[in-house]
Amino acid sequence: MGMIGQHLLNGLMQGTIYGLVAMGFTIFFGVMNVIKFSHGDVLTLGAFGGLVAVWAANALGLSVPLQFIVALCVAMALTAVVGAGISHFLIMPLRNAPPLNMLLMTMMVGTAIREAIRLFFPNGTNPQRFPELLPAGGFNIGPSFFRTDAIILIIAGAASIGAVYWIINHSKFGLAMRAVAEDTETARVMGIDFGRIIPLTFALGSITAGFAGMIYALYYSEINYSMGLLLAVIGFTAAIVGGLGNIWGAIIGGYLFAGLQTFVVAAMPSMSDYKNVFAFVLIIVLITWRPTGLLAERGSERV
């Protein structure tokens, strides 16, 4: 039974990453009613940006904790700029287009980012090793072994989820964001700078992706150009299962998906190749049962 601890930790770790990604989807959807499907690839971009930053910091002879901070800052700054840029140059001009066009467009932006990393990053086709920046080792509780870095990352992830929640619900910027989400026209009339709030919102959502990318890179010590695609599909799934536009729903969805995967791996080790199949089947069943997510959006349909 010594594996239970590992499974629990692994599930929590993945749930945190999924939850962070799903939260990004929720933020974009809440404010602009768009699915920004390039989200997963922005995450990859953040992780690669962090990797380059670590290389640079290492070459400059910085200490390991400083390398860690530099990498985190670069990853988040990069994703913030890219997220704001995507919203300003591609999403805003198209905001009155059919939702399907927008979905496809952002998928293509994601493909472009993914392919750019593959083609233009040195040796980009192959997985890249990410240096270990967090203290190694761990401790035993009973028969289970807990990695220190994993616990740090889970706490950091949970803290960042809390921070984003605070920004949205208790800061002035969050208030403006929610006002735009509620009624764009009225918000503009009330003097909210629409052209500034939207890119900032996308920057915030993308920073969560950058953070998730760093968590992923530090935990698995390996990143590759295509890791964002499955994470995007899973994050999107989590956001939808929770109910689009609801932050708590996204987080619940993220941990739920990770829980399902972990359960399959723990209960039926021989079927672990199929863990995503099981998770997706259950998700499809869930969505059939609650077609607008577990925590459905408020409001009635306008006819």
Add this chain to the structure above:
Amino acid sequence: MTPTSRTLARVPVWPLFVAVAFAAVALTALVMIENQKLLGAALVITAAVCFCAARFGGVAATEVAASENPWLLRGLLTLASLAVIFVLRDDNFGLLMLATVLIYATICLGLTVQMGYAGLTNFAAAAFAGTGGYTAAMLGQQGGLPDALVLVCGGLVAVLIGSLLILPVLRTRGHYGALTTMAFGVMFNVFLDANDFFGGPQGLKLPGINLFGWDFTNDIHIFGLMLSSYVNYVILTGILTALAMIFVGLLDRSWIGVWFDVVRLDETAASVFGLKIAYWKVLAFTLGNFLAGLMGAVYAKMTGFIAPANFTFGDSLVMVSIVILGGIGNRWGVLPAALIVVLLPEKLQFIQEYRLIFYAVLVIAILTMRPDGLVARRVRKLHTEASA
């Protein structure tokens, strides 16, 4: 038709001749030219002519001529296709590409019914095509079944697998609906990758088509001419595309097409008018999946090989982008769009490595500049000219 008091001036038919001839010549040139500089020049000329034709009313004139003379259009297209096949008779690679373009176009016609007409988002078209392909492979291993039946079974099994998704597809809408098909597409791939019974990531081999005693792997000899065996596939896929095109056109022009429109545009209104929304959605989903499965089986038979890597989520995206590029809901748009998305990256060597990024940027550009696609869908005219 009741005779009208106002007689229409006869529209000139020559634009139709010019357009079909130009399309045939341009297509042949694009497939045949190997020299990259010449190919680039041909592309620029084609694009320029298309742009000028659209700018100075040539496209509109062609459309009017085509809609006034449907049989002339069909005849001309058949003749032009035969001419293209004749010129390309021993170019194996070119013919294979043409057949692939036609297969993609036909799958996208199915998607047009689902997404363009009934408004059902389907991000798993490649998975349904893959279902058809794997069905053909599995039935081929058993042996005994005639290939015509195998191909149809490919379509039927895709419909069957699709019907497992019917309940979520009916209950969900918008992004929630996109998720169910997306999850299915990813699931399909992960499942096949992990499953040794279906060959795992290496996939399965399968023999070529043998229709009614006619072996598609043999070269054709007529009148002392030698035609490549791939001519068989181009003709078969061409016929299937033409049939699908006619069928989808009839569907759109019938009352079913109008009902699809109502269901897509406003479900509430549709149910107020007493339409059984579920019924029409199931019909559209079934038809689209059948086409995808059928063409997936043809594709697998043609390439003689099937693997999960050929039917990824990325391929489904390619198909959706063809539909949107062509102009969602316009069945003629899928042909040029499929040509651009499938043929160009194969032909232009310098973008082969970059082809995904190339077409991602292309789709972004077209979505930004022409949100309605290359050939926009017309507003349905339910009255005749006379009553206008």
